[in-house]
Amino acid sequence: MKTELLYRLASMSREDYQIQGYRFGSGIPRVAIVAGMRGSEAQGLYVAAKLVQYLKENEQAIASGSEILVIPSVNPYSLNTVRRLWPLDHTDINRMFPGYAQGETTQRIAAAVMAAVQDYELGVNLTSTPHPGKHVVHARIHRLGTDSVQTAEAFGLPFVHEHEANPQETGSLNYNWQIWNTRAVSLAGGRGFEIDEDQVLELFHGVLRFLVVHGVLPNSAVPGEAGSSQSRPSRVVQDKDICVVPTPRAGIFSTRCRPGDLVQAGEVLAEILDPHLGEVRSEICSPIAGTAFYVYRAPLVYEKMIAFMIV
Amino acid sequence: MIEDIVDLELPVAERLVIRRNRLQNPSQSSAIKSEGIKRPPRIAVVTGVHGDELEGQYVCALIAQKIQAEFGRLRGIVDIYPAVNPLGIDAIERSIPYLELDMNRYFAGEQERNDSYIAHLTDLVTESLVGADLVIDIHASNIYLREIPQIRMDRNTAERLLPLARMMNVDFIWIHEAITVLKSTLAHTLNARNTPTLVVEMGVGMRITPVFCHDLVQGIFRVMTHLGIWDDPEPPPVKTPIECNEGEVSYINSPAAGLFLPDVEHWIGVEQGELLGRIVQPLTGEVVSEIRSPGAGTVFTLREYPVVMEGSLLARVFTAAPERTP
Ligand SMILES: [Zn+2]
Numbered sequence: 001m002k003t004e005l006l007y008r009l010a011s012m013s014r015e016d017y018q019i020q021g022y023r024f025g026s027g028i029p030r031v032a033i034v035a036g037m038r039g040s041e042a043q044g045l046y047v048a049a050k051l052v053q054y055l056k057e058n059e060q061a062i063a064s065g066s067e068i069l070v071i072p073s074v075n076p077y078s079l080n081t082v083r084r085l086w087p088l089d090h091t092d093i094n095r096m097f098p099g100y101a102q103g104e105t106t107q108r109i110a111a112a113v114m115a116a117v118q119d120y121e122l123g124v125n126l127t128s129t130p131h132p133g134k135h136v137v138h139a140r141i142h143r144l145g146t147d148s149v150q151t152a153e154a155f156g157l158p159f160v161h162e163h164e165a166n167p168q169e170t171g172s173l174n175y176n177w178q179i180w181n182t183r184a185v186s187l188a189g190g191r192g193f194e195i196d197e198d199q200v201l202e203l204f205h206g207v208l209r210f211l212v213v214h215g216v217l218p219n220s221a222v223p224g225e226a227g228s229s230q231s232r233p234s235r236v237v238q239d240k241d242i243c244v245v246p247t248p249r250a251g252i253f254s255t256r257c258r259p260g261d262l263v264q265a266g267e268v269l270a271e272i273l274d275p276h277l278g279e280v281r282s283e284i285c286s287p288i289a290g291t292a293f294y295v296y297r298a299p300l301v302y303e304k305m306i307a308f309m310i311v
Numbered sequence: 312m313i314e315d316i317v318d319l320e321l322p323v324a325e326r327l328v329i330r331r332n333r334l335q336n337p338s339q340s341s342a343i344k345s346e347g348i349k350r351p352p353r354i355a356v357v358t359g360v361h362g363d364e365l366e367g368q369y370v371c372a373l374i375a376q377k378i379q380a381e382f383g384r385l386r387g388i389v390d391i392y393p394a395v396n397p398l399g400i401d402a403i404e405r406s407i408p409y410l411e412l413d414m415n416r417y418f419a420g421e422q423e424r425n426d427s428y429i430a431h432l433t434d435l436v437t438e439s440l441v442g443a444d445l446v447i448d449i450h451a452s453n454i455y456l457r458e459i460p461q462i463r464m465d466r467n468t469a470e471r472l473l474p475l476a477r478m479m480n481v482d483f484i485w486i487h488e489a490i491t492v493l494k495s496t497l498a499h500t501l502n503a504r505n506t507p508t509l510v511v512e513m514g515v516g517m518r519i520t521p522v523f524c525h526d527l528v529q530g531i532f533r534v535m536t537h538l539g540i541w542d543d544p545e546p547p548p549v550k551t552p553i554e555c556n557e558g559e560v561s562y563i564n565s566p567a568a569g570l571f572l573p574d575v576e577h578w579i580g581v582e583q584g585e586l587l588g589r590i591v592q593p594l595t596g597e598v599v600s601e602i603r604s605p606g607a608g609t610v611f612t613l614r615e616y617p618v619v620m621e622g623s624l625l626a627r628v629f630t631a632a633p634e635r636t637p
Pocket of ligand 1: 348360364449450451452
């Protein structure tokens with residue numbers, strides 16, 4: 001393992017901002033894994049740290065002529081202050097790609113990250129969505145290349161979400177990686193600022209499986225089921241396949257539904273309660289049978305927020 | 312007439328209401344109807360999409376006061392929207408509180424948006440504005456940068472918007488290239504729907520600069536006269552703005568971290584190499600950097616918030632000086 005300082009910036013009052021990278025194996029740049037781009041993305045940081053630990057202990061198993069780069073935290077400044085966005089100007093590094101080395105601070109950071117990862121054949125970004133709820137673990141891609149779906153299926157996660165990039169997302173690492181011919185997949189799941197240990201393992205094993213499928217690690221190097229060469233089928237969903245269930249009223253959000261639960265059409269998934277009187281203002285029923293892809297998770301909810309996504 | 316454009320339930324004993332004040336002189340409107348004109352001309356002044364920007368609040372108040380004081384001169388409809396992001400204004404937050412999303416990135420209807428209630432707000436605001444003869448979306452920069460009163464527009468809209476922008480009594484018009492992320496702004500969405508919309512940027516976040524507000528109000532009444540909304544046989548003259556294209560702007564980003572202490576006033580001419588400011592490290596007092604102008608020109612954006620990092624924008628200089636003596 002080689003530890004590298006990829007970027008450093010001075011601050012007036014804090015210690016220097018630093019991006020550290022961990023390199024394993026040598027030769028062709030095969031896989032770059034990037035995490036912790038926002039302060040809310042501690043779950044991805046955790047998964048990346050487990051990967052660093054694993055790869056450090058199993059470096060000799062990496063296919064010869066292959067190099068892996070892991071960046072566990074692009075954004076220690078936001079992680080350490082528990083803020084989603086860049087502390088000084090509230091910009092989002094993951095909307096600044098491809099970056100600009102002479103531009104604003106977060107454009108410079110994005111440019112430094114891009115320079116470090118743009119020659120890799122495969123790119124993985126452990127990321128999150130800004131929704132105030134919890135997602136099932138899934139691989140998220142923008143279909144720019146023809147083989148994106150296949151690349152994403154290699155993780156063996158239950159879902160691949162093929163998502164049409166909106167104007168903002170043209171500034172994401174994932175989108176720009178693909179422009180530069182890296183096959184890129186974002187892995188998302190959970191809820192910002194939280195860690196779900198089961199999801200951490202699911203993502204960790206998913207990345208190991210991905211490395212095995214792409215011949216970067218041998219089957220034998222990976223423990224148990226994750227190393228199985230048998231492909232686990234992912235369900236590919238597009239934006240149009242996601243049934244969004246909004247809240248008809250505001251109030252206290254009460255649910256026992258968890259992401260990944262199978263639900264029936266017409267099943268009551270949640271209740272919205274009057275916060276003073278305790279009465280049920282509204283019951284939220286699933287319009288279709290399927291799997292809860294996303295579940296709102298906060299004590300209070302506005303009218304017309306996304307309560308559930310069912311696929 | 313105060314109207315609720317959006318009325319949405321909040322969890323605990325409150326509603327999220329976006330209001331507009333529609334100012335209209337009924338006697339004048341019926342006169343127009345009897346002459347067989349389809350509808351009275353309409354202008355809308357919109358502000359507070361960003362909750363930390365207050366210059367537009369004062370502009371709205373000044374417009375309402377002037378119209379009420381001289382009501383007989385009102386011919387068409389003036390709609391005032393002071394608070395498109397009311398919770399943000401209350402919380403002194405630029406974005407929409409709780410979700411921390413910039414409302415001005417969620418206006419276009421054709422894309423997936425992060426939370427359906429924001430789409431609901433932006434759609435209702437948009438629909439209430441479509442069809443106006445002119446919409447003016449007033450922004451006040453942010454807390455970091457001070458801007459001279461200026462109108463910004465996408466090159467593709469310049470042909471239609473420039474003649475109106477020139478009447479607005481601003482100092483500066485900045486015509487920039489089309490930018491992908493701006494496709495989901497209020498202004499882009501309305502311009503795409505054939506509703507001419509001008510974006511004004513002026514002053515600084517969390518503050519009011521009265522002289523800028525008074526100047527802009529004079530421009531808004533000038534354009535209202537042009538549109539037949541305000542009766543003024545002798546409208547006062549307006550400033551002739553500098554018109555600036557993308558290649559004529561120099562961006563000065565900080566080379567170091569520290570406190571930025573400007574050595575120039577905002578909106579002044581500077582020479583090439585002139586000292587614009589210094590970056591100082593408070594722990595040691597060391598001047599870590601001297602910032603000099605890359606060319607002769609005019610400083611139209613100047614850093615207001617003193618703390619900077621490497622990359623923080625310190626100034627924008629309009630460098631297409633009309634004539635330079637060697
Ligand atoms: Zn603004």
